[in-house]
Amino acid sequence: MNLNLKRITHRLGYALLAASTLLGTDRVALAQETPAPTATAAKAFKDERALGLLKAMSDTLAGAKTLDFKIRGIVPTPSPTGQYVSLFASSRVVMQRPDKLFVAARGDLFPSDVVYDGKTVTAIGVDRKFYAQREAAGGAVESLMQSELPGSDATRPFLDLLVADPYAFLTKDLYSAFWVGRSSVGGVKTDHLAFTAKGLDWEVWIGAKDKLPRLMVISYRGGDRQPTFTVEFSDWKLGAPVASQTFVASIPKGAVKLEFKQMDPVK
Template identity: 75%
Template sequence: MTRTLRTISHRFGLALLAVSALLGDGRVALAQDSKSPPVAAPAKDFKDERALAMLRRMSDTLGGAKTLSFKVRGIVPTHAPTGQYVSLFASSRVVMQRPDKLFVEARGDLFPSDTFYDGKTVTVIGVDNKFYTQRDAAGGAIEALMQSVQPGSDATAPFLDLLVADPYAFLTKDFSSAFWVGQSTIGGVKTDHLAFTAPGLDWEIWIGAADKLPRLMVVSYRTGERQPTFTVEFSEWKLNASVPAKTFNATIPKGAVKLEFKQIGQGK
C-alpha cells in the first residue's frame, strides 16, 4: 500500500488525532492514569498497539486464505471540465487464488472491464468498447502483477493492496501514526474502526470484530495531484471456497480490437 496508500504508502485513510480529546461516546478511549492530566502524544508519532494488533489479525486472516472472493463499491472524486470534483460510482467483483490467479470484474462509471490472470497471461477486456489488451506474465506473482495491470488503481482498485501475502507489512510501510477510534456497525456487521497516517495521506479502515475482514476504507490524500478522498466498501467475503478454473481464463469477444498493453509509467 505504498503504491496505493502513498499508495498508504501505497494506500488508505483518515487520522484525526486530537488524542487528548476523550469523546463522550467513548470512541477514542485511550488508557491513561485517571489521577494525571491527559497527555497527548504528537499525532505524527502516536502508535496505538491495539490498532496495530487488529490490523495484523486482519492481515493474517487474508494472507492465510488460499482463495478469496469479495465485492467492493466506492465513490471516486474525479475532475470535471469545470475544475470541480464530481463523484463517480465504481464497483468490482474480485476472485483470487494464490499464488498467481486473479479475476476482477469492474463496473460502474469508471471503465467497465474484466481483468484475467491465469498465471501465464494477463488479459483486460473492455466490456462496452469491445477491445482488449493482453501480454505474457508467466510466473508472475500477484504482488508483481498488480504493479502494472490497473492504471489509476490507487482510486479504482484499492483492494489490490489487500491481496498481497502480507497486507500488514504493505499497509504499515512508512506509516507515522495509528489508533483505534472505536466500534461501528457497517452493513449490519460490528466493526473496529482504525485510523492511520502516512506521508501525504490519512486513511481509515473498519474491520469486522468477529471475522477480521475489512468492511470499509476511507483514504484522504494531502499532497500531489491525486483525488482528495475516496471511499470503498467491502462485502460478500468468501475465504477458501472452491473456485472453478475457468474463472481465470479469458474469452476474447468476437470482433474485439486488440490494443497495445502499456504498463503504468510507460510513455504515451
C-alpha cells in the same frame, strides 16, 4: 508509511474504490479531551491495540487460499475543469493464491474485466468489444504491482490487501496508529482504526468477529485538491472453491485487439 495508497487510488483502485458510509449509531467516539494525533507527533502514538487488530486482519487475508469479495462506491474523479466529480463504481474480485486473479469492474467507470492466469494478463472492454493482452512476468499476484496493467484505473484491483503479508506492507513507514472505537458497517460490528502517513490519513473498519476489512477511507493531505476515497467491502468468501474457468479470459467474438496504452478510453 509506504502504503502506496496514492498508487492504489490513481493506479490500482478506481474500479475497486467504493463509498458507502453505512456506519451505525453504536460508534464509540473518542473522548473530546483526547488530542488527535498529528504527523509531527505520530511517531510516539502507536496504539498496540490498533496494530494488533490490523495484524489479525492481515493474517486472515493472507491465510486464505482463495478470496472472493465485492467492492462498491463513489469515486472522486478529476474533471476537465479541475473539479472532482463523483462516479459510481463496483467490482467483484476473485483471487486464487499464488498466481490467479479476476476482476470485473462495472458502474460509471470503464466497464472491464481483467484476468491474470499466472502467465498472461488480459483486459477486456466489456461494452466496447476490444481487448488488450500481454505476457506477464509470471509469479504471485503481487508481482503485478511492479508493473502497470492495461487500461484505465477501472481495471485495477485493490491489490495491496492481497499481498502475501498485508501487515508488513501497510505498516511500512507508519507515523501513527490508534483505535477509534466500535462501529457498524452494513450491519456488521467493526473495530474502527485510524492511521497517519506523510501526506496521507487512512482509516479501516475491521469486522470484530471475522477480522475482514469492511470499510476503508483514504484522505490526502497536501496540494490544492485533497480528495477522499472511501471503499466498502462486502460478500466475503474465504477458502471457497473457485471454478478454473474463472481465470480463463473470455474475449468477445469479433473484439478488436489493442495495445495496452490504447485501452484508456479518456485518452
